[in-house]
Amino acid sequence: MSVSCCSAHPVNQLHLGDALGSSGTNIDPANHAAGAPVGASADTLVVGTIATGNLAAPLAEAMAISGGQIIGIGSLSDVEGLANASTQIVKPEGIVIPGLIEPHMHIWTSLMNLTWTDVSHESCATFDAVVATIKEAAQKTPAGQYVLAKLFDPSLYAGEPDLTRAILDQVAPNNPVVVMNASMHYVYVNSAAFVAAGIDDQTKDPAGGTFGRFDGKLTGVVGEAAAMMLMLANMPRPSAADMAAGITEILNACASQGVTSLREAATGTIAGIGELAMLHQLNGVKRLPVRVSTAQFAMMSGKTPLEVAAAWKEAGVTPFSGDEMVRADAWKVVTDGSNQGRSGYFLQPYLGEDNGGHANWTPETLRSTLKAGLDDGWQLMVHTNGDAAVEFGLEAMEELLPGYGAKDLRHRFEHASFTTDDQLARMAAAGISPSFLMNHLYYWGAAFRDTILGSARSQRLDRVASAYKAGLRPSLHSDYNVSRVHPLQSARTAVLRQLQADGSVLNPAECATVDQALAAITTNAAWQIHADDRGSLEVGKRADYAVVNENPWTSDPAGWDKITVNETYIDGTLAFQA
Structure with missing residues (x-):
């Protein structure tokens, strides 16, 4: 299987594997909620403006909580009988909304470059800004120490420019520089980084990797895992304590956007069971700020899917x-x-090319890998980006799923970026729901339209409205660190479909309604991760909520990305405070 945006790059394994492996493989759940029985009287009464996310009763002024569960919600008079002398009265400064659900992100593969300088298009609107940001970072870094940057994506700049050795030598003459491409398939380095790695113009390309050259001289563009690992082998590596701090930082960043539950979408890619063990260990020391659902990756180094x-x-x-x-x-x-x-x-080639990418499996190996998960009773979470990948995965699932009865496993296609009407209808018939990376549209929509796929195919990007019409329950996700965790921005894009590059609207027929977009980051996303006790504020559900400065259900979607989160709560207890 080839390296993709959802699998662990070998560079990650090189730098994080040892520290993760040291956590062991003992799975020891902390069960923080075990000693909190639900009673007839409220432990906590939340009083204020409450947007429930329940369309049948969208607003409330009080919510009664016992043992982390909502036992009453409605008007103050509806629930005040559930309070007693020991009930804590909480009056939040803001609007209470359901905790948001991030159904697809990556903790482990985001750790390696967590602290690297951000040179994404979101942070650097022009290529000149990328260069200036790296120069500024170099000026703040002691001579001889690495200057590290991440998320550079040339496809988002006119002419798709590379960060060459010559440019990086000029802006950082006294430091080795490594800049990671957003895809993690390339790094861009300067002369000092080549020297630190023991690589020069005479170094041969390793099998499966390339050192970019012009007239026999290294350009500074280093491609694919084999060459990147040679390039980065001597870089400092984090300790287990560094990684634990990084995980906490990532989860707090999610909580700061109103997220109370998330799906880690490729667990085991770097250190196998050790990744899940570390999450449990950290949660045992102190309750995590966000609930974590894990998707066990079907590949581990040196193992077949059946062995995994x-x-x-x-x-x-x-x-x-x-x-x-x-x-x-x-x-x-x-x-x-x-x-x-x-x-x-893809079913047709990319613009200006003679190929449309490729599948990571043969039909036979894909079916056997999916079957290994189905045989053990797992929900299937299948990454399908191009329309041919959707077709490839759909054909396999249509063949396999009837043999497993009517189990409510809620199988998913991740990204499902480019789909046809027929594929959406067949997904609905097969019981497969899509999760869309709306930032594909926001950040890359213009590039898909103008240079990657063309106008006609780009109209089929992230078809939220059509998914609903087909009877599906779509969710929205960030694929962090492909893009940052910000569910309300994703929902904004689902409604407006405006491109960051020029503000134009890409296929207005696919614009979701307000209720559809918000369901995709609350109730639908909760349903997809088998968290039916979350996603809205209703009797019987967990008291997972956020306190924000505006009610997204009644405010202008154009401003959703500016909504601020003051606090998040899990089981009615504080998990994050701004």
Whole structure:
């Protein structure tokens, strides 16, 4: 299987594997909620403006909580009988909304470059700004120490410019520089970085990697894992304590956007069971700020998918095992790569090219890998980016799923970036729901339209409205660190479909309604991660909520990305405070 945007790059394994491996493989759930029984009287009464996310009763002024569960919600008079002398009265400064759900992001593969300087298009609107940001970072870094930057994407700048050795030598003459491409398929380095790695113009390309050259001289563009690993082998590596701090930082960043539950979408890619063990260990020391659902990756180094399935089972990692904070829920398979990286699998070629990407599996190996997950009772979470990948995955699922009865496993296609009407209808018939990366549209929509796929195909990007019309329950996700976790921005894009590049609207027929977009980051997303007790504020559900400065259900969607989060709560207790 090839490296893709959802699998662990070997560079990640090189730098994080040892620290993660040291956490061991003991799965020990903390069960923080075990001692909090639900009673007839409220522990906490939340009083204020409450947007419930329940369309049948969208507003409330009081919410009664016992043992972390909502036991009453409505007018103050409706619930005040549930309070007693010991009930804590809480009056939030803002609007209470359901905790948002991030159904697809990556903790582990985001750790390596967590602290690197951000040179994404979101932070650097022009190529000149990228260069200036790296120069500024170099000026603040002691001579001889690495200057590290991340998320550079030439496809978002006119002419798709590379960060060459000559440019980086000029802006950082006294430091080795490494800049990671957003796809993680390339790094851009300067002369000092080549010297630190022991690489010069005479170094041969390793099998499966390339050192870019012009007239026999290294350009500074280093491509694919084999060459990148040679380039980065001597860089400092984090300790287990560094990684624990990084995980906490990532989860707090999610909570700061109103997220109370998330799906880690490729668990086990770097250090196998050790990744899940570390999450449980951290949660045992202190309750995590966000609930984590994990999707167990079908590939581990040196193991077949059947062997991987056996390893998870032997460690006691079975469907829905864990506790209320860290729970194993899915089996993850990646069928193709990145559309903006031109490795997504399409029915027709990319613009100006003679190929349309490729699948990561043969039909036979894909079916056997999916079957390994189904046999153990997992929800399938299948990465399908291009329209050919959707077709490839759909044909396999249509063949396999009838043999497993009518189990409510809520299988998913991740990204499902480019689909046809027929594919959406067949997904609905097969019981497969899509999760859309709306930032594909926001950040890369113009590039898909103008340089990667063309106008006609770009109209089929992230078809939220059509998914609803087909009877599907779509969700929206960030694929962090492909883009940052910000569910309300994703929902904004689903409604407006405006491109960051020029403000134009890409296929207005696919604009979601306000209720559809917000359901995709609350109730639908909760349903997709088997969290039916979350996503809206109703009697019987968990008291997971955020306090924000505006009600998204009644405010202008154009301003959703500016809504601020003051606090998040899990089971009615504070998890994050701004």
